[in-house]
Amino acid sequence: MPKSRILYLDAYDSFSNNITTLLKDSLPVTVETIEIDDARFVLNDDAFQHYLNTFDAIVAGPGPGHPADPKDVGLIGKLWSLPEDCTLPVLGICLGFQSFALAFGAKIERLKEPRHGLVRRLTHCDRDIFTGFEELHATHYHSLHVRLEHDVEQHCDARLWEPSRTCKQLVPLAWDVSDDANGAILVGARHCHKPFWGVQYHPESICSSGGAELIQNWWSEACRWNAGRKRRTIVPAALKPSDTRPEKTMKRAAQREPCTVHWRKVSCHETVDVASLVNILRDHGEGNEPILLESGVRGGNPVNPETGRFTIIGLPEIGARQILWSVKDQLLVIEEGGKVIYSRQTTIAEVFTALDEAIDKRKARKGPAGVPFWGGLVGFISYEAGLETIDVLPAKEKCGRPDIWFVLVERSIVVDHIAQMVYVQTTRDNDQAWLNDTERILQATADHLPTGRAMLNSDSAGDVVAGPTQTEYRTKVRACQEQLRAGESYELCLTDQTLVRNPTHPWTLYQRLRRANPAPFGACLHFATSHTHGGMKLDVIGSSPERFISWSRSGKCQFRPIKGTVKKTPGMTKEKAEALLSSEKERAENLMIVDLIRHDLNGVAGLQNVRVPQLMQVEEYSTLYQLVSVIEGNLHPSTPLTAALAVSLPPGSMTGAPKKRSCELLRSIEGVGEARGLYSGVLGYLDVGGGGDFAVVIRSAFRWGDEGIWRVGAGGAITALSEEVAEWEEMLGKRQSLVDVLLGSP
Numbered sequence: 001m002p003k004s005r006i007l008y009l010d011a012y013d014s015f016s017n018n019i020t021t022l023l024k025d026s027l028p029v030t031v032e033t034i035e036i037d038d039a040r041f042v043l044n045d046d047a048f049q050h051y052l053n054t055f056d057a058i059v060a061g062p063g064p065g066h067p068a069d070p071k072d073v074g075l076i077g078k079l080w081s082l083p084e085d086c087t088l089p090v091l092g093i094c095l096g097f098q099s100f101a102l103a104f105g106a107k108i109e110r111l112k113e114p115r116h117g118l119v120r121r122l123t124h125c126d127r128d129i130f131t132g133f134e135e136l137h138a139t140h141y142h143s144l145h146v147r148l149e150h151d152v153e154q155h156c157d158a159r160l161w162e163p164s165r166t167c168k169q170l171v172p173l174a175w176d177v178s179d180d181a182n183g184a185i186l187v188g189a190r191h192c193h194k195p196f197w198g199v200q201y202h203p204e205s206i207c208s209s210g211g212a213e214l215i216q217n218w219w220s221e222a223c224r225w226n227a228g229r230k231r232r233t234i235v236p237a238a239l240k241p242s243d244t245r246p247e248k249t250m251k252r253a254a255q256r257e258p259c260t261v262h263w264r265k266v267s268c269h270e271t272v273d274v275a276s277l278v279n280i281l282r283d284h285g286e287g288n289e290p291i292l293l294e295s296g297v298r299g300g301n302p303v304n305p306e307t308g309r310f311t312i313i314g315l316p317e318i319g320a321r322q323i324l325w326s327v328k329d330q331l332l333v334i335e336e337g338g339k340v341i342y343s344r345q346t347t348i349a350e351v352f353t354a355l356d357e358a359i360d361k362r363k364a365r366k367g368p369a370g371v372p373f374w375g376g377l378v379g380f381i382s383y384e385a386g387l388e389t390i391d392v393l394p395a396k397e398k399c400g401r402p403d404i405w406f407v408l409v410e411r412s413i414v415v416d417h418i419a420q421m422v423y424v425q426t427t428r429d430n431d432q433a434w435l436n437d438t439e440r441i442l443q444a445t446a447d448h449l450p451t452g453r454a455m456l457n458s459d460s461a462g463d464v465v466a467g468p469t470q471t472e473y474r475t476k477v478r479a480c481q482e483q484l485r486a487g488e489s490y491e492l493c494l495t496d497q498t499l500v501r502n503p504t505h506p507w508t509l510y511q512r513l514r515r516a517n518p519a520p521f522g523a524c525l526h527f528a529t530s531h532t533h534g535g536m537k538l539d540v541i542g543s544s545p546e547r548f549i550s551w552s553r554s555g556k557c558q559f560r561p562i563k564g565t566v567k568k569t570p571g572m573t574k575e576k577a578e579a580l581l582s583s584e585k586e587r588a589e590n591l592m593i594v595d596l597i598r599h600d601l602n603g604v605a606g607l608q609n610v611r612v613p614q615l616m617q618v619e620e621y622s623t624l625y626q627l628v629s630v631i632e633g634n635l636h637p638s639t640p641l642t643a644a645l646a647v648s649l650p651p652g653s654m655t656g657a658p659k660k661r662s663c664e665l666l667r668s669i670e671g672v673g674e675a676r677g678l679y680s681g682v683l684g685y686l687d688v689g690g691g692g693d694f695a696v697v698i699r700s701a702f703r704w705g706d707e708g709i710w711r712v713g714a715g716g717a718i719t720a721l722s723e724e725v726a727e728w729e730e731m732l733g734k735r736q737s738l739v740d741v742l743l744g745s746p
C-alpha cells in the first residue's frame, strides 16, 4: 500500500524542515514540500486543485509577514475556500493558523508585546487535537495574534471553549492565559465542521513538549474526516524530476586512488608557543606567509579544549593552487603557479562542487589518527556568498572582492595542545627532504621554544576612520524592533562596521590579539593572487569564539551557535553571568537560533538524528561570557563534503530568523556602504581526510591590500525585548578587543 501523503506549504520560514521532520518521524506518511509561491500553481487554480487531490492532508507552515498579505501567505490563502470536493484536512501553524482564522472572520492584530522564542504553559480543552495532554509547554514565535472578540473576563470561564459572537465557525481549543501584557491569547482552534485546525505556537521547537502527540492527534482527526467523506487520494503518476523540489545536494565526484599523508611526530616537554613556532617557520620558509588557524591557550591550557585543542599552521608553497569566486561577476577562477588555469562563470552551487572535487581528488585514507587536519583547502566564505545561497541579492555595488577564497595546503604543522605534540605533515609525494628538515628544526627547538616571548616588530598606533555613532546605532535597533513588532522577523542580528587605519604588520597585530583575547578560533592569514581581481591581497586577524560547523571524517556534524552575551566587567563572576544569561530574553535569543540550525541540519539530504546535546550553557571567554548550544547530526557517507555547510549559510547566529526575510530586512536597515564581507561569513578548512571545521568570522578584522584599512564588524541579536542602550554597549563590548589591538592600546 502506498504511504499516505502530506503536503507541506513552506512560507519561507527557518523552522520548516523541523516541522517536516516531525511529521515524518511521528506519522506513517511521506511529506512533499513546496513553497507558497510555487510558480506552477500561483496563477493556476485548476493545476493547484489537481495537485492537492494527490494528498491526504496539508500542513500550512509558519513564516514572516501578515496573513492578509498575499505575498506572505501565497498558496496557503487558497486552502480555505476550495470547492467542497477538493477540500482536505489542513493543520495551520502560526502564519498558517492566522491565515485560516482570518478566512473565517477573525481579526488579526499586533500583540502589545511580541513573543519570540518564549516558552509558555498552555491551557487546553483536553479534546480534539489536544486530547490526552497534562502539561503542555509551547514555544511561541509571533507578533500577531488571532482575535475572536471573546467577551470573556475570567480565564477559567467555560465560555473560553465556545465560538465568539463575531466568529461563529472557529472553535477555541487552547489558550495562553499566562501573558499579563497581552491578555489571553488564542493558541489553538478548529473549524466547526470543515477539516481545518490551527495552532499559534511551534510544536516542532526543541523547547515545546508533546509535538509528536499533537501531530498524531491531528492525523487521527484528519484520517477520520477523510474516511467519513470517503475521500480518495489520487495516487500521483511518477513525478517528473522537475516536479519535485531539487534536493540541495551536489554530485559526488568519482572515487580515485587515495593519496598518502606523510608525517612525523615531535613531542614537546613544554607548552608549545605557537607564535614562536610560526616565527621559526617563517625564518626557515621560502618567503611565503604561513596560514595560522590557532587554538588559543591561556595559562598553558586551551581556552576551550573541546573546540580548540589543535592549532593548524598551513605552509602553502609559493604559487599554491587557489580557488576563488565572487558574487559580483560569478566567476570561478583557479590560479596555480602564478597563472590562471581555469576561469568560468558559475553558480555558487557549482563552486561547492568544485571544492568537493578538489578534495575528492586528493582524498587520503590514512594519516595521524586524531589529528583533524592532514592537509586540504583553507579559506573563507563571505556573508554575501552566504546570501547568494538563499537567493537574497546583496547590493551589487557592495561586492567585487573575492567572496569565496581557498588555498591548497599540502604542507602543514599541527599542534596538539593537550598531548603537547607537534605533527609535521605533507600530502606531496617525494617530500621526504622537507619532512626531515622540518622535523630536525622542530626537534632542535622543541624543548626550548621561547614561551610567550614572541618578538613584536615595530608597530604604530592606529586611528579610527569611521564607525557608527550611538545615535545611529540606536536608530537601527529601533528600526529592527519595528519589523519585529510587525511580524516580519522573530530576531534580527544587527551589525555595523568600524574602520581603523594601522600600517603595522598584521603578524605583529595578531600577536597582540592572541595575547589580549586568546580564542578557540584564532586566525592570522595573508592571501594574495597573482592575476585574479588585479592581484588581490587580503589579511585577516581573528579571535572568534564561535564554531559554525564541523564534521568529522566519520560524518558527525556539529554546530555550536553562540547567542547571549555578558561583558566581563569588574565584579562579574560566572555565577552572576549565569543568572543574567538565564533571563527569558537571553534564552529566547539562543532558542531561536537552535531551532533555526536544527532546520538547516534537517535540510541536508541523508542527514540523520538531529539532536541538541547541549542547550544554552554559559562559556567563559577572555572578555565575555556567552551562552552556547550544541546541535549535532550524522552525515551519510555518500553526502558530499560541503553539503551541510552549503545549506546552512550564512550562519544563523549572524542573521536572525526567519533567515531569508531577516537578511532582506538587514540589508536595508544596516545600510552600511560596504559589504559585511568576511565578517559574518565563515573561515576554516576542508581536510583531505574528509573532515572540516569552520568558525563564524566575528571578533576579527580584515584588510584588503589596496586599502590599508582594517574593518571590524560587530553587532548583536535584536529581539522585541532588547534595550537600545544595552545593544549599543554589547556591540562596543564585542568590537573592543579588536579595536584596542588596532589602536595600539591593549
Ligand SMILES: C=C(O[C@@H]1C=C(C(=O)O)C=C[C@H]1O)C(=O)O
Pocket (backbone or CB within 6 Å): 493, 495, 546, 561, 562, 563, 564, 565, 653, 654, 696, 698, 699, 713, 714, 715, 716, 717, 734
Ligand atoms: C554579531 C556578533 O556576534 C554574534 C551575536 C551574539 C549575540 O547576539 O549574543 C553572539 C555571538 C555571535 O553569534 C559579533 O560578535 O559581532
Ligand SMILES: NC(=O)CC[C@H](N)C(=O)O
Pocket (backbone or CB within 6 Å): 061, 062, 063, 064, 065, 066, 093, 094, 095, 096, 098, 141, 142, 143, 144, 145, 486, 487, 488
Ligand atoms: N511564526 C509565525 O508564523 C509568525 C506569523 C506572523 N508573521 C507573526 O509574527 O505573528
